Amino acid sequence: MGIQEQYRSEAAALLSSGEVKLVIGFGEGSTADRRxxxxxxxxxxxxxxxxxxxCIANLSTYLVTEGLLSDGKKVAVFLKPDGIRSVNILISEAQLKPDQVVILGYAIDKAEITALEGRNISDFSLGEEIRSHTPPPHILQEAERIEEMNPAERFEFWKAHFSKCIKCYACRQVCPMCYCRRCIVDVNQPQWVSTSSHTLGNFExxxxxxxxxxxxxxACGACDRACPVNIPLRLVNYRMGKEVIDAFDYCAxxxxxxxxxLASFKQDDPETFIL
Amino acid sequence: MIYSPFPMRVVSKRAEAPGVNTLKLEFVKEEDHEFFKQNYKTGMFGLYGIFGEGESTFCVASPETRKDYIECTFRQSGRVTSTLANVDAGDIVTFRGPYGNRFPIEQFEGKNLLFIAGGIALPPTRSVIWSCLDQREKYKDVTIVYGARTVADLVYKDELDEWKKRDDVRLVLTVDPGGETPDWQDHVGFVPTVLEQAAPSPENTIAVLCGPPIMIKFTLVALQKLGFTAENVYTTLENRMKCGVGKCGRCNVGSVYICKEGPVFTAAEVQAMPQADL
Amino acid sequence: MTRILLRNKLDDCIAAWQKAGFSVFAPVRQHEMSSFGEVQKASDMAFDLVLPERTIKDHFFPQTEPLIKYKIGKQQIDSETMTPPDRKRVFFGVRPCDASGLAIDDPLFGWDYKDDYWFRRRDNSVIVTIVCTEADDFCMCTSVKLSPESDKGADVMLRPLANGAGWQVEAVSERGTALLETIPSLLQENSEPTAPVPQVAEKFDLEKVMEWLASKENFESQFWKDISLRCVGCGSCTFLCPTCHCFDIQDEGDTYAGIRRKNWDSCSFSLFTMHTSGHNPRNTQSTRWRQRIMHKFNYYRGKFGVNSCSGCGRCTRQCPVDMGITETLQAISNLPR
Amino acid sequence: MSEPFEPKIVAFVCTYCTYAGADLAGTSRLKYAPNVRIVRLPCTGRISPMFILKALQKGADTVLVSGCHPGDCHFTAGNYHARRRWTVFRALLAFTGIPEERIRFSWVSAAEGAKFAEMINEITEQTRKLGPFTQYQELQKVIETQSTY
Structure with a gap:
């Protein structure tokens, strides 16, 4: 039995036994290569x-849908390791109760797809894997290329990309971590982030x-894939992830x-840049 | 240009109730005033603004019989209204309008008028009330039923006194149970109940009803009981607006653009709209 | 015999239009995105696109537009109305769906109050469309009763020649005729056959869809909840739509000065209709998606006689969760009667 | 002839240490460059990265953020949290093309009036060498002009 059939019947069993009220997975898309x-x-x-x-989307974003889990019932969700990682973060930020999420885990390696052992978040220990995981070479190369630029060139690079932004907020809406009920850009007293999509506002x-x-x-890449104007958001997120590893030995x-x-600290955190 | 407002000078500011203020505005430019005089009819609304904060939509609370100035009454709640609440006489604010449709008061001539308002919704009603009272001879009996949550929340207290004293106006005042003060002499109870007790005759009568959605809902039931038909009940709707001129696309209820086809509707028209969109 | 414009004359053509006072815009690829941009020569243009990612709407109803510049002084407030640049433009290589989008929006922007910002640009622009030779999986113009060779919204229509050497040229409006008069020597008489127009299959029964939408009891159908379940509520379908026209007006600046701007807004956003009181008439994603579909295929038609969709398919093409108008209308079309 | 460049420096400081330190510099009659505008906040923990961004947008050539030495925070740990935030934010700005020299961080205690004065002088001189920070200002200018479409 292939993993698809296995998970179909497992999902069906979860639903028919009443263990979960809902299973979030993938279905056929509008074209042959879409799910x-x-x-x-x-x-x-x-x-x-x-x-x-x-099936590359990170479905954990639906777990923070307003009201979905407020009835205390369970939901099962198909997740790749990056999705499981998101769930870990959401739990650590008190957005999810671990026992409300049943994970149907899978991993993709090129065209190969394998099932991951475990159903509860505590069954997955990702530490090793996340830390040893290197992003795809094209991201590394691009990020390196930007690091090698001088500040002015870097600014021009981002200016060109951010000037395209139309503030559709697709990046925010698909992101499992963007669960704020009212985003900073939607707060208007005061209006910290300008809502206009001119380049300056887009930088902001x-x-x-x-x-x-x-x-x-x-690092699921959902924002990057969602961006309708192809801003390489992966790069800036990768850079931030690298910074917290390098500076604080922290891996989200x-x-x-x-x-x-950023809600914790060590007394001996590095501070070489502080006078 | 289409989105350019008229500059307006604040003549006076009057505190009506906690968080509620009335601004009296006069036109800075004569041509703007001329435009307003030619176009304003009772029921229309405008976008009141202040540069740096934006614009906010509310009705013109002054009647079409008094066009030397504009009065607006608003509750302080968002970014714009909070700033507008802090202006002083002499300050410049902006006005864009008048927009929307109106109460067809010439069709009300020769009829009895029943005005029903709740809380902060007296301002649009007051515009019609004065438009009619200023031509009192054209209308028959005038009844005003007005209620608020508490005595402090009643707006236009001076005018309420004035209406109370007039013998050609029947004023029924009420506050919600628990909202009365020890010296309160008028009714205590919700508007629909008080309205039923007051029992105005539906015979040859037009009702103008403005208030929060929940009050409208129950008052319509009461009016029906009293024998009013939905065609003879007028009300105003409001929704969030940005342009005021049927472009920005946010105020529609079903296919109806409140800003262009409203804000004044008969209860029959409102009932025909998809209720889930209100 | 018809007139043709050869591809190798395009540079001269651009030069002639520039000489006649036009700025020339065409599909371009820049910074990993395709859109309409100003071009100086034919090689700047991206001809291989089925459709640029961004619509031509951007150039008539920009994503952010300054309306009024203001200065707040101690004694007075100065304000100055800002107007769009008054320049003549040729849009070359527009697809029929994008051109239709402009024509669809005209009545809205002219509805009693004329939106000067839109019409000043419209009046100064000439739209040169190129009939499609290719369609992708998402194209759906035929489903909304348009076609890859529709001349709606066009001033000049070009039909690609079968040999790829150029286009058959036809003026379809007075403005188009006037534009062609600026390049008489670049056009030649020829009877080369034109490339075949792609067959775009109809994906739903529009009549049936409109009938279903018009029926009052369907407004609160469970259908809306089911179909929009996966919508994440971003605005990309609306912002990349050639006909979506909703906007916001925002003051942006500091204590002393700033600019009132007209910014794109989207019916997908929860704040779009939210009252200050906290009441929100469309407080769920399903009611917002319903609004979008109803507005396009029912309300707009009732007011202006056309559906507010030109069938470009961008909503589906770039949706992060593979939703879109096509899927919804297909689903409605497939509902049992 | 254009005016000679005078650097504009915005300093976001905590009220308990750096502000007191700046005060001490003043009462001790230590001279420091008049190019700095000080914004006093309760704690470095209250200094949102948005403040820094806005200052740069609105014409600051260099931004200084300064507070109590580690361990000295009036609120126990505000500066430790701030330090982590700065580390990340600094990397982010650098990655998006804002030169690192434009945002400076320091610990200045209430007793370090001299350090404050010296530092302001040094930052002013360095900014003078760097020249005006024009990147955001140019973008600001663009939005104040007519629509480009």
Missing amino acids: RPLFARTPEEAQKFVLDAA WNIVRAFHLAGRCA GENSSQKPV
Whole structure:
């Protein structure tokens, strides 16, 4: 039995036993290479689940949907390691109760897809894997190329990209970590971040979002894929992730009990830049 | 240009109730005033603004019979209204309008008028009330039913006194149970209940009803009981607006653009709208 | 015999238009994104695109537009109305769906109150469309009763020649005729065959969809909740839509000075309709998605006689969760009667 | 002839240490460059990165953020939290093309009036060498002009 069939029947069993009220997985998309989030409430609907190498979205973003888990019932969700990492972060930030999430884990290696052992978040120990995980070479190369630029060139690079931003907030909406009920950009007394999508306002927005994700990003790449104007958000998020590892030896989402990096400190944190 | 407002000078500011103020504004430019005089009819609204904060939509609370100035009454709640609440006489604010449709008061001529308002919704009603009272001879009996949560929340207290003293106006005042003060002489009870007790005749009568959605809902039931038809009940709707001229796309309820086709509707028209969108 | 414009004459053509006072815009690829941008020569243009990612709407209803510049002094407030640049523009290589989008929005921006910002740009622009030779999986113009060779919104229509050497040229408006008069020597008589127009299959039964939408009892149908379950509530479908026209007006600046701006806004955002009191008439994603579909295929039609969709398919093409108008209308179309 | 460049420096300081230190510099009659505008906040923990961004947008050439030495925070740990934030924010700004020299951080205690004065002088001189911070200011200018479309 392939993993798809295995998970279909497992999802169906979870639903028919009443253990979960909902299973969030993938279904066929509008084209052959697309998969779309699919929500199954009945065992029959669970037969529509698809699981293959095209299932790359991080479905954990739906777990923080307003009201979804407020009834205390459980939800099952198909997650890759980056999604499991997101769940860890969400739990550590008190946005999820670990026992409310049943994880149907899988990993994709090129076209190969394998099931991950475990159903509860505590069954997954990702620490080693996350730390040893290197981002795809194209991200590393791009990031390196930017690091090698001088500040003025770097500014021009981002100016060109941020000038395209239309403030559709797709990056925010698909991000599991952007769960604020009212985002800073939607707060208007005072209006800290300008809502206008001119280049200056776009710098503001993208910098603030990157900062808010520093040490919280699971590197799932959802924002980058969602961006309709192709801003390489992966780079800035990768850079922030690298910074918290280098400076604080902190890797977001290793487990669900770590303290958020910017909400904690060590007395001997590095401070070479402070006079 | 389409989104350019008129500069307005604040003549006076009057505190009406906790968090509620009335501004009296006069036109800075004569041509703007001329435009207003030609176009303003009771029921229309405007976008009141202050540069640096933005614009906020509320009705013109002054009647079409008094067009030398604009009065607006608003509750301080968001970014714009909080700033507007802090202006002083002599300050410059802006006004864009008048927009929207109006109460067809010439069709009300020769009829009895029943005005029902709740809380901060007296201002739009007051615009019609004075528009009619200023031509009192054209209308028959005038009844005003007005209620607020507490005595302090009643707005236009001076005018309430004035209406009370007039013998050609029947004023029924009420506050919600618990909102009365020891010296309160008028009714205690919700508007629909008090309205039913006051029992104005539906015969040849037009009702103008403004208030929060929940009050409207129950008052419509009361009016129905009294024998009013939905076609003879007028009300105003409000929604968040930015342009005021049917472009920005946020104020519609079903297919109806409140800013262009409203804000004045008969209860029958409101009932025809998708209720889930209100 | 018809007139044709050869591809190798395009540089001369641009030069001639520039000489006649036009700025020339065409699909370009810049910084990993395709959009309409100003071009100086033919090689700046990106001809291989089925459709640029960004619409031509950007150039008529920009994402952020200054309306009024103000200065707040101690004694007085000065304000100055800002107007769009008054320049003549040619848009070359517009797809019929994008051009239709402009025509669809005209009545809205002219509805009693004329939006000067839109019309000043419209009046100064000439739209040169190129009939499609290719369609992708998301194209749906035929489903909304337009076509890859529709001339709606166009001033000049070009049909690619089968040999790829150029385009057959046809003026479809007075403005288009006037534009062609600036390049008479660059056009030649020729009867080369034109490339075939792609067959874009109809993806739903529009009549049936409109009928379903018009029926009052469907307004609160469970359908809306089910179909929009995965919508994450971003604004990318609305911002990349050639006909979506909703906007916000915001003052931006500091204590002393600033600019009142007209910014794109989206019916997908929860704050779009939220009252200051906290009451929100459209407080769930399903009601917002319903609004978008109803507005496009019911309300707009009732007011202005056309559907507010030109079938470009961008909403589906770039949706992060693979939603879009096509899927919803297909689903409505497939509902049992 | 254009005016000679005078650096504008905005300093966000905590009220308990650095502000007191600046005060001490003043009462001790230590001379320091008049180019600095001091914004006093309760604690470095209260200094949002937004403040720094806004200052740079609104014309600051260099921003200084300063507070109590580690261990001296009036609120026990505000400066430790701030330090982590700065580390990340500094890297972020650098990555997006804002030169690191434009944002400076320091610990200045209430007793370090001399340190404050020296530091302001040094930052002013360094900023003078760097020249005006024009990147954001130019973007600001762009939005104040007519629409580009």
